[in-house]
Amino acid sequence: MTDGVITFGSDNTVQIVNPQAKAILGSEGYNSKNPERYKIFMPFLNRVKQEKMHLAEEIKIDGKIISARFAPLMDEKSTILGVLVVLQDVTKERKLDHLRREFIGDVSHELRTPLSYLQGYTEALLDQIVDNPEEQKRYLSIILDETLRLRRLVNDLLDLSQIEGGHFVLKKDKIRLDKLIVRVVKKLDPVLEEKDLSIVVDCDQLPIIEADEDRIVQVLINLLDNAMRYADPGGEIKIHAKTVEEGIIVSMTNTGVGIPEDELPFIWERFYKIDKSRARHTEGTGLGLAIVKNLIDAHRGKVWATNYPEGCTTFSFFLPSKNK
Ligand SMILES: Nc1ncnc2c1ncn2[C@@H]1O[C@H](COP(=O)(O)OP(=O)(O)OP(=O)(O)O)[C@@H](O)[C@H]1O
Ligand SMILES: [Mg+2]
Incomplete structure (x- = not known):
C-alpha cells in the first residue's frame, strides 16, 4: 500500500x-x-x-x-x-517487534536455568566438594537431566519455528488412530509404572483418516506427557476416541489440580505455564501445547481443553476425515 x-x-x-x-x-x-x-x-x-x-x-x-x-x-x-x-x-511491525523481544526474553530465561544447574554441579564435582560416590552420581544424573532438558528445549524451538514459519510439509498417509493410540500408550508403560499411574483406553473402531502419522504421534505424546505430569499420583488417565459426523475426536482426561478457568485461553501460547512456582521436577518449558495447536491446525483440525469442577482436565482434538 x-x-x-x-x-x-x-x-x-x-x-x-x-x-x-x-x-x-x-x-x-x-x-x-x-x-x-x-x-x-x-x-x-x-x-x-x-x-x-x-x-x-x-x-x-x-x-x-x-x-x-x-x-x-x-x-x-x-x-x-x-x-x-x-x-x-506500522501496527503489525510494532507488534512483531514486541513478540520478538518477548520471545528472546523467554528463550534466554529458559536457557539460563538449566545452564546454571550445569555450571553449579560441574564446578562442585571439579572442586571435589563431595567425595561420596553416591552423591557424585546424583550430581551427574542432575547434569544429565539438565542436558536432556536443554536438548528438548532446542528441539521444540526448532520444531515450532519450522511449523510456524510454514517450512514444513505434512506427510499425509492413511492412518488408523485407534491403533496409533494403543501403540503410543504401550511405549509409556515404564513411565506410568514409575509414576504409579494407569491409562484406560476406550476407543471405537475408528475409520481410516489421512494424516501425518509422526506428527499425530507427537500430538498424542505431548498431551499424554502433560496428563502424566500434571496428574495426581496413583491416578487414572482416560483416553476416549470416537467417530463424529465429519471426523474423529480424541479426548484425554486426567485428575489433578486442573487449570484455572481464566487461564484456559492462554495455555496454547509459547512458554505459557500456569504456576511458575510448581516444583521443578514437574516443570516444563511451556512449548508442548503450542506445538500441539500448530500441528492440529495444520491438519485443519481443532484442539481444546475443558476443566471439570471435580478436579479433572480434558484435552480433546478433532481431526477431519475428509481432506480438502
Ligand atoms: N493435563 C493437564 N492438567 C493440568 N494442567 C495442564 C495440563 N496440560 C497442561 N497444563 C498446564 O498448561 C501449561 C502449558 O502446557 P505445555 O505442555 O504447553 O507446557 P509444559 O508442559 O509446561 O512444558 P513442555 O510441554 O514444553 O515441556 C503447563 O505448564 C500446565 O500448567
Ligand atoms: Mg507439556
Whole structure:
C-alpha cells in the first residue's frame, strides 16, 4: 500500500486527504469536512510550523500505531504555507517487534536455568566438594537431566519455528488412530509404572483418516506427557476416541489440580505455564501445547481443553476425515 498523505493549510485546516490516508486512519469520520477528527495532529502541526523542521512521530489512533512524518511547506521566503503529513500503518511491525523481544526474553530465561544447574554441579564435582560416590552420581544424573532438558528445549524451538514459519510439509498417509493410540500408550508403560499411574483406553473402531502419522504421534505424546505430569499420583488417565459426523475426536482426561478457568485461553501460547512456582521436577518449558495447536491446525483440525469442577482436565482434538 502506498503511503497516506494529508496536507494542512497554515491555519491547520485540512486541504487534501488521499484515499490511503483515509484507509490508514480507518474511520469514516476522517474526511476533510470533519476537522474534529484531525485534532490529534494539531500539536505536531504547530511544532512543525514553529520550528520549521521535519518531525517523525508514532501516534496511536483507534488501537493502531501510525507512523506520521511531518514536513513544513514553505515558499522561497520561508513563509509557512502549510504542513505535509505522510502516514504509514506500522501496527503489525510494532507488534512483531514486541513478540520478538518477548520471545528472546523467554528463550534466554529458559536457557539460563538449566545452564546454571550445569555450571553449579560441574564446578562442585571439579572442586571435589563431595567425595561420596553416591552423591557424585546424583550430581551427574542432575547434569544429565539438565542436558536432556536443554536438548528438548532446542528441539521444540526448532520444531515450532519450522511449523510456524510454514517450512514444513505434512506427510499425509492413511492412518488408523485407534491403533496409533494403543501403540503410543504401550511405549509409556515404564513411565506410568514409575509414576504409579494407569491409562484406560476406550476407543471405537475408528475409520481410516489421512494424516501425518509422526506428527499425530507427537500430538498424542505431548498431551499424554502433560496428563502424566500434571496428574495426581496413583491416578487414572482416560483416553476416549470416537467417530463424529465429519471426523474423529480424541479426548484425554486426567485428575489433578486442573487449570484455572481464566487461564484456559492462554495455555496454547509459547512458554505459557500456569504456576511458575510448581516444583521443578514437574516443570516444563511451556512449548508442548503450542506445538500441539500448530500441528492440529495444520491438519485443519481443532484442539481444546475443558476443566471439570471435580478436579479433572480434558484435552480433546478433532481431526477431519475428509481432506480438502
Ligand atoms: N493435563 C493437564 N492438567 C493440568 N494442567 C495442564 C495440563 N496440560 C497442561 N497444563 C498446564 O498448561 C501449561 C502449558 O502446557 P505445555 O505442555 O504447553 O507446557 P509444559 O508442559 O509446561 O512444558 P513442555 O510441554 O514444553 O515441556 C503447563 O505448564 C500446565 O500448567
Ligand atoms: Mg507439556
